[in-house]
Amino acid sequence: METVKFKYLLDDHLPPAETAVYGLQWFLVTVPCIIILGAIAGGIADGDSAAGQLRYLQKLFFLTGLIMLVQVLRGHRLPLIVGPAAVLLSGIVATQSTTGGAAYFSMALCGLVLAGLSWFKLLHRLSRLFTVRIVGIVLLLIAFTLLPTILNLITAGSDNPFTQLAFAMIMILLLLLGQRLLPDILKSTLVAWALLVGSLAYYTLVAGAWPQTAPTPAAAGGWQLAVAGFQFDSVVFISFLFCFLALTANDLGSIQSIAGLLGVTDAAKRSNDGLFVTGLGNALAGLLGVIGPVNYSLSSGIMLATGCASRFPLAVAAGALIIVAFIPAIISVFSYVPPVVIGSLLCFIMCSQVAAGMLVLGKDLETSGFETGMIVGLSLMLGTLAAFLPAQVTTAIPAVVRPLVTNGFVVGITAALLLEHVIYAQTGSKAKQRR
Numbered sequence: 001m002e003t004v005k006f007k008y009l010l011d012d013h014l015p016p017a018e019t020a021v022y023g024l025q026w027f028l029v030t031v032p033c034i035i036i037l038g039a040i041a042g043g044i045a046d047g048d049s050a051a052g053q054l055r056y057l058q059k060l061f062f063l064t065g066l067i068m069l070v071q072v073l074r075g076h077r078l079p080l081i082v083g084p085a086a087v088l089l090s091g092i093v094a095t096q097s098t099t100g101g102a103a104y105f106s107m108a109l110c111g112l113v114l115a116g117l118s119w120f121k122l123l124h125r126l127s128r129l130f131t132v133r134i135v136g137i138v139l140l141l142i143a144f145t146l147l148p149t150i151l152n153l154i155t156a157g158s159d160n161p162f163t164q165l166a167f168a169m170i171m172i173l174l175l176l177l178g179q180r181l182l183p184d185i186l187k188s189t190l191v192a193w194a195l196l197v198g199s200l201a202y203y204t205l206v207a208g209a210w211p212q213t214a215p216t217p218a219a220a221g222g223w224q225l226a227v228a229g230f231q232f233d234s235v236v237f238i239s240f241l242f243c244f245l246a247l248t249a250n251d252l253g254s255i256q257s258i259a260g261l262l263g264v265t266d267a268a269k270r271s272n273d274g275l276f277v278t279g280l281g282n283a284l285a286g287l288l289g290v291i292g293p294v295n296y297s298l299s300s301g302i303m304l305a306t307g308c309a310s311r312f313p314l315a316v317a318a319g320a321l322i323i324v325a326f327i328p329a330i331i332s333v334f335s336y337v338p339p340v341v342i343g344s345l346l347c348f349i350m351c352s353q354v355a356a357g358m359l360v361l362g363k364d365l366e367t368s369g370f371e372t373g374m375i376v377g378l379s380l381m382l383g384t385l386a387a388f389l390p391a392q393v394t395t396a397i398p399a400v401v402r403p404l405v406t407n408g409f410v411v412g413i414t415a416a417l418l419l420e421h422v423i424y425a426q427t428g429s430k431a432k433q434r435r
Contacts, residue, residue: 006303006307006308006309007307007308008307008308008309008310009262009309009310010077010079010262010264010309010310010311011310011311012310012312013310013312014308014310014312014313019312019313019316020316022306022308022310022313022316023313023314023315023316023317023320024316024317024320025188025189025302025306025313026081026302026313026314026316026317027316027317027320027321028189028192029081029188029189029192029298029302030064030068030081030082030083030317030321031192031321032191032192032194032195032345033081033083033084033191033296033349034057034060034061034064034083034084034321035057035195035334035337035342036191036342036345036346036349037083037084037086037089037291037346038056038057038060038084038290038291039053039057039334039337039339039342040089040093040149040153040342040346041056041060041084041089041092041290041291042056042057042060042290044092044093044096045289045290050335053335054328054331054332054335056289056290057331057334058325058326058328058331059288059289059290059325060084060290060291061321061322061324061325061331062288062321062322062325062326063281063284063285063288063290063293064082064083064084064293064318064321065317065318065319065320065321065322065324065325066281066284066318066322067082067277067278067281067284067293068081068082068293068314068315068317068318068321069315069318069319069322070277070281071274071277071278071295072311072312072314072315072318073315074273074277075273075274075276075277075278076255076259076270076271076273076274076277076295077270077273077311078255078258078259078262078264078270078274078311079258079299079303079308079309079310079311079313079314080254080255080258080274080295080296080299080314081295081296081298081299081302081314082281082293082294082295082296082318083293083294083296084290084291084292084293084294085247085250085282085291085292085293085294086142086146086349086350086353087138087142087243087246087247087250087294087409088107088240088243088247088282088291088292088294089146089149089291090141090142090145090146090243090407090408090409091103091107091239091240091243091407091409091410092291093146093148093149094145094239094387094403094406094407094408094409094410095236095239095407101230101231102231102232102233102236103236103240104230104285104286104287104289104290105230105231105232105233105286106232106233106236106237106239106240106286107240107282107285107286107292108282108283108284108285108286108287109232109237109240109283109286110237110240110241110243110244110282110286111244111278111279111280111281111282111283111284111285111286111292112279112280112283113241113244113279114244114247114248114275114278114279114282115276115279115280115283116279117275117279118272118273118275118276118279119276121272123248123252123272123275126245126248129245129417129421130249131420132360132361132364133361133364133372133375133376133416133420134249134413134416134417134420135249135253135360136357136358136360136361136364136376137357137361137375137376137379137380137412137413137416138246138249138250138357138413138416139250139353139354139356139357139360140353140354140357140358140376140380141246141379141380141383141408141409141412141413141416142246142350142353142409143350143351143353143354143357144354144383144384144387144408144412145383145384145386145387145407145408145409146346146350146387147384147387147388148387148388149343149346150343150346150347150350151343152343153339153340153342153343153346154168154339154340154343154344154347155340156339156340156343157338157339157340163206164206164340167201167202167205167206167340167344168340168343168344168347171194171198171341171344172344172347172348172351175190175191175194175344175345175348176348176351178190178194184301184304184305185305185306187301187305188301188302188305188306191345191348191349194341194344194345194348195334195337195341195345198337198341198344198345199336199337199338199341202338202340202341203338206340207338210336211336233403235400235401235402235403235404236403238404239403239404239407239410242407242409242410242413242414243409243410244282245413246409246413247278247282247292247294248275250294250295250297251274251275251278251294251295252271253297254294254295254296254297254299255267255270255271255274255275255295256271257297257300258297258299258300258303259271261300261303262309274295278293278294278295281293297356298352361376371424374419374424375416375419375420375424376416378415378419379412379413379415379416379419380412382411382412382415383408383411383413383415384408384412385408385411386405386406386407386408386410386411386412387408388408389406394406
């Protein structure tokens with residue numbers, strides 16, 4: 001890949017003022033991802049407990065900042081944003097009927113498995129599973145299986161759900177217009193501004209008043225380092241193993257794309273080191289009882305917009321996240337963001353996920369369009385059907401297999417793997433030969 005010329009290169013040390021400015025920008029890009037996914041996962045973990053959700057966000061800020069700092073300095077050593085993994089949110093949502101201890105214990109174990117595979121350099125053995133079709137389907141399934149969560153957020157907490165639906169549609173359209181028309185430097189912080197402006201607009205135009213209650217900083221003190229009630233559930237563990245297959249593909253793709261953009265010569269070592277830290281980060285996330293981290297691929301757009309490819313401003317942003325984690329008064333401000341705004345922003349982010357999946361599948365559709373369409377179509381349909389199963393159906397499913405059968409992502413990726421590597425295996429081989 002042809003490298004791009006940047007004002008500041010990967011290992012350049014910037015003047016203090018510029019380091020602070022670029023660090024602030026990375027901070028503003030990272031925070032919305034933590035708030036949006038953390039608010040959903042924290043709501044599942046702590047229900048209506050405002051103080052519990054605030055503690056959840058504190059731990060998530062701390063974990064994200066810590067893993068980003070380690071990645072930038074000792075892991076992949078690339079300017080990559082770290083944030084909560086949407087694919088793990090799918091797993092948490094699908095297993096919420098089980099105890100939280102089972103889900104987070106499985107996450108911790110899967111993180112250790114990923115770290116072990118990276119340490120012993122065995123990840124290349126899994127690469128044969130990640131064909132172009134599978135990678136594209138993974139990206140699409142993450143978005144489609146989160147649709148019930150998005151719908152619940154958009155329609156939550158109102159006697160007039162149509163008004164909230166209309167508000168959400170307008171907000172999403174404005175976000176799309178902003179992404180198309182705003183300068184590149186503003187696009188990178190579009191979601192952060194949307195959190196602020198969207199919340200103000202909702203309370204002014206829809207709710208008509210600001211909420212009177214919010215978790216007090218004192219109520220969030222004393223957060224623990226481990227989730228209570230750890231227990232091993234083999235079915236939940238298998239469900240998260242599938243999620244970690246997708247997380248591995250996502251993490252590896254993010255690292256390699258930035259490494260290629262910067263033209264580094266040791267991309268393989270950086271990828272292995274980065275996945276090792278990601279594995280340890282997810283193990284720690286399970287112990288903390290929060291959603292695990294992954295490297296985000298959106299970093300390339302910010303680097304191209306600012307001309308800064310130095311990794312050290314991200315260390316400043318990571319430090320800021322860690323500091324904010326111990327200042328609940330700052331995090332409590334985000335409790336005012338209404339669910340409809342979070343749902344709208346999650347929908348917008350997942351649109352980018354769908355676009356990425358379509359781009360990945362583009363070339364494969366040219367060479368084997370019908371077969372690819374069948375594999376993608378059936379996988380998405382089965383995954384989405386599982387995600388939208390009504391409550392009376394899920395309760396009728398035997399409890400032993402319920403976390404697997406009701407997990408839309410697991411159902412979809414299982415179908416994709418069977419179709420790709422069994423039913424259409426010969427067709428896939430011929431298509432590869434043609435390419």
